[in-house]
Amino acid sequence: MPGIFESLLATTRRDLLLAWKRPGDVLNPLFFFAMVCTLFPLAVGPSPEQLEFSGPGVLWVAALLATLLSLNSLFLSDFEDGSLDQLLVSPQPLPVLVLGKTLAHWLTAGLPLVFVSPILALTYNMPVSVMGVMMLTLLLGTISLSLLGSIGAALTVGLHRGTALLSLLILPLAMPIMILGANAVSLAAHDDVYTTGIWALGAYAIASVSLAPYATAAALRISNE
């Protein structure tokens, strides 16, 4: 029988292939991300100082919302076409398959945000040195967001009011990630010590990689009953 690692990669590969065939699902959250970042200067005015000051926060909030937007579909199509049943009766450990799916989600939803963010940060007058910190926080933060979000997506899969409920469940849980990320960037922008935030985000990411898949797997079994 195929090993654990092989099944993890196979799950990721399948979801990446699916994303490749439906590029809209990947691009929509990105457009949303850019749109939110556009809305903010329109709402509070184009003053460069103010934008420079609030840039890290706006980018982080936008990234959080964009990730949230993409989470709803994480298990939805699997639930609808019966693939979820197949995963649940698979001889491979469910947390591993879940991790594979979440990895694919991160690669298609989280990682693109990290790469698009410098362009938007540029419009907010962010110095290049700070951009590196921002990308690092987003890199670590989106890993945790994808994993944490997978729990919420698993709990709400198959419910009628799923989308709104998912946000309600995930946002309070995701708040620490945003606090750590956005404030580390702000500190970097003020030439302050920002490493605490980075370490904490890294610890959060490691903890969620090792714990979240179990919670998600349990939630999936419950939701699909």
Added chain:
Amino acid sequence: MDGFAMGDYGAYVWSCVALTFVIVVFSDWRARLRHKRVYRDIEVRLKALEDRE
């Protein structure tokens, strides 16, 4: 009556106490209401079942 006024802070303190009272009573009232409703629903269903038999 100075004890009630508490300097300038009486309004703040007493509104907190009142709020506590209101919330506890409201919560308990809701709980009682729900209990009654659940009880009555079961009763009605059982009575209907009996009549049919």
Added chain:
Amino acid sequence: MWKWFHQLASPPHFYRIAEILSPWLAIPGLVLIAYGLWQGLFVVPMDYQQGDAFRIIYVHVPAAYLSLMAYMIMATAGAVGLIWRIKLAHAVAAAAAPIGAAFTFLALATGSIWGRPMWGTWWEWGDPRMMSELILLFLYFGYMALRGAIDDTAKADKASAVLALVGIVNVVIVHFSVEWWSSLHQGQTVFKKGTMDAEMRIPLLIMLIGFTLLFGSMLLRRIRTEVLYRERRTRWVREMILATGDGT
């Protein structure tokens, strides 16, 4: 011991015991609260820094403490229900949520009223405890919304237990991250812990015990309702209701 526990966990037993126990918690609780309130509001001398406004802590602290305790009970009961499949535990979790949310709201409201004369604003974003409490309130809302969205009770029980457990890990992280965050932005004086005179502390302790007892009684009442609803198709409920006729 184990046998006794098992008997208590059986719904009909619990239903009857809770009915007897509930007033025995409520009455001493209310007496203690009345005494503590009288002590705290009239007898204890005022704080030299905060003046009489500090008297708000006699309702604020018990509310904040119960908001956390209710969450702990909710999550623990959920875990017990998931692991040992004890149905009563899920009823406890379901009953604890609305009370916890009510006390969380109360803690926020009284904290905010305290903040008005102390900080000059109704809401201080920089205070870590108020932020944690606010996020706790959102967690309660999410929990209750998830329960409400799932029609099948057994499924709702299990799903919300998972959520509560994930949430409890998060409550700790929220606390630390918010503390770190507010240390970056601190300008105003935050709710100072300071040392409290025994004179002030004893009425607070009395209030805490009183509120805990009251909370216990409120919880029991809600658990009874949950048990009754969940067991509505069983024989003991049928016999009980047909025997007593009307009334609650």
Added chain:
Amino acid sequence: MLIRGERCLFQGLSFALESGALLVLEGRNGSGKTSLIRAIAGMLSLEQGTVYWDDVPVEKQRQTFHGNLVWLAHRTGLKGDLTLVENLGFERSLRAHSTRDAEDVYERLGIARLKKLILRSLSAGQQRRVALARMLLADVPLWFMDEPFTNLDREGRALVLELVEEHLGRGGMCVMAAHQDVEIDAPTTRVKIQ
């Protein structure tokens, strides 16, 4: 005992399945066949009672148990955006596969020409044949089939019966939920569900 929502669906059911035998759960639509078959496969938890595999409770050895079964249901569990080969390839990386030649299986099921097409472009009947191919290519003794005849023409139905008969002949087992009569030349247990 299995409680689903408001209703208690089953109580006091008991049955055993031996190598080479068929278990048919019969009942009208909405009688709870699907719930029961899902419970046996370990996707629904039983209020009371246990499912055993090799005399060991299933919940104690979930992965072993699942390594011994395949699941075919109304929803095929195949991805409409992927081709036949991609879909079945994913399945191969999750569980042990049989020594059968994939090409022969496609040929037999009449889907060999459709290999390169994405599933969305196939008819419902053809998609079910792909799901059957997945079943044949998995090397497992226990087949779970929930309403295997839906969306199939007369020829397809005969094919399913033939495949099941063959599988049982080789010492396999099959649990089937169906609302029509199933006649197969093998030891058959029928459980009627009201």
